[in-house]
Amino acid sequence: MTERTLVEAITLALARTMDENEKVLVVGEDVGIDGGVFRATAGLINRFGKDRVRDTPVSETVIAGISVGLAAQGFRPVGEVQFMGFIYPVIDQLLNHASRLRTRTRGRITCPMVIRAPYGGGIHAPEHHSESMEALFTHIPGLRVVIPSSPARAYGLLLAAIRDPDPVVFLEPKRIYRSIKEEVEDTGNAIALDKCQLLRAGRDITLVSWGAMIVETLQAAETLSTEGIEAEVIDVATLKPLDAATILNSVEKTGRCAVIHEAPYTSGFGAEIAARLAEYGLTNLLAPVRRVTGYDVTMPLPKLEHYYMPTAARVVAAARESMEFS
């Protein structure tokens, strides 16, 4: 049994898919000999060669754009963007091309590509390195948005993303790249996309989150448990397409829900989940849906970053308020 970090699990999944399918290529800035700024591609160039592990010039447009061309030709490119702050040119390619090629050619040309990028704050990174802009991608039809929350889920979900026949944005919670270790065996078993993961069963309140905030959410659930409040914890895992049924079924049982995300409040993906509950689960709700999120502010630099990040204490407080609502 091998304990691995989340970033090691990413490397393992990349190597696994490259090994099983010669059409899988890795492209990005510094992904070759340097192994990526977070070492997610470490060792791949030695094992698979420079044809399949390709350093690009500093051009995120190229990382996404050549991936569209390669994918249209039957390759399975996995592009790495170094930080979410640099991913915005990629949106042009994802929105205008990758996500619509299958539709606009009525299935003649498809785009099986993955764009990986670390996201989120809490590691005292420089400006433009700490944002959580996942909601931007969830508004794009034809695109999958996947976010793992543990090493094992990173491995299984990335396998599924690379094997998927359509484009996937795979956002990696870099705050927990190395802070958690767990058993990850190279089984080749993927975790199904488009499904929420039930991480903790509970009867009193449903806590819904994804990515690094799963850590605080599970901590909060433990604290609440000592107070006699049993929280059910759901990791959304695939934000788009959303597995709303799992969330709705849980809230049918608990009657209460809080959504926790690091991203800003307004139009965060929590809004979508709250709206689904209002639309399809209103009569099951015993309290308003709560959102524990970042603020609608420019992501602060490291000195003030800790004020921005949602904490387990805020999750506990929101859950208590929900429980007290009548």
Place this chain on the structure above:
Amino acid sequence: MPPQNDPSNVAAAFSIPFTRYLAVDGSVEEELPDFAHDPAALIPLYRAMVLTRIFDEKAIALQRTGRLGTFPSSLGQEAVGVGAASAMLPEDVLLPSFREQSAQFWRGVTMKEVFLYWGGDERGSNFEGPREDFPVSIPVASHFPHAAGVALAFKLRDEKRAAVCIGGDGATSKGDFYEGLNIAAVWSVPAVFLINDNQWAISVPRQKQTAAQTLAQKAIAAGMPGEQVDGNDVIAVRDAVARALKRARSGNGPTLIEALTYRLTDHTTADDAHRYRSDEEVSQRWKEEPVSRLRNYLVSQDAWNKKDEEQLLSVCKEEVEKSADEYLATEPEPVSEIFDYLFKELPDDLRAQREFAIARIGGNEHD
């Protein structure tokens, strides 16, 4: 400042060659390339340009009568697409911008398909002919990196194929144009980038697009050869693209070609070019247009006469009318189709929306 006139202080020097074979009046300026020695061999090129011109006329007529959506005519620019496509092999891949129907027709995209696309039907991009050719790129220059990716695929598979990417003069002002060129040159992939320099990006003239003397010289910054051709001389376009393709297939990397032409009509049917350019300018440019130039040459070689011309016009009109009729007779797709090609398999979360969309029209999918 180091002295500028001392050749030993020049770090690098470049020049941009220019090619034209047929003068504006169709007389021969330079010795013709091999493929053009027999005038009869040029007749298919002539025919393709005439066909495109008649197609464009018909498309505008359909748009004006409410039977087609916004449409970009290629009037005056037919030689660019025909020259490029006729130099390609069927197994190459074309990545066109939205005004390259002349190239698409040569490649085997049908007129019905192009009518369908501009008529608002996605099936128009499901080409039955060139299955790997890209659909037109509407966001200007965004397809240049795709061409690098397609060409990289050929290189990785060790195939003797090439990607041909066509964009307009406006495209050269965009970052993704340069980024696509740059990576293509760094990786030395078999790609040919062709600029259809029609002098106008909607209302912005070429001079206001860039201060660069030529668009072809933008190749130099990316580290590939750049050259300029008279884009109204189909022989020059075909010759330049053929040389670039040969280079690409021999493993010598990409080329940028700027084809100088002129957009003789509006940007699209939604545009009115009178707002920003004079009739005098346009009538001056009519003297340089590609169709009469090649016709004059063919006539001068006794390879074409009035009867041939009448016959060709009649056959082309018939083909265009037949295609238009087929397009107009095409039933719209059912509403389910807007969902069914989004992903390989419809995700559960979309199922409800699909069912709703069908139910709201009472199960009558053609409502």
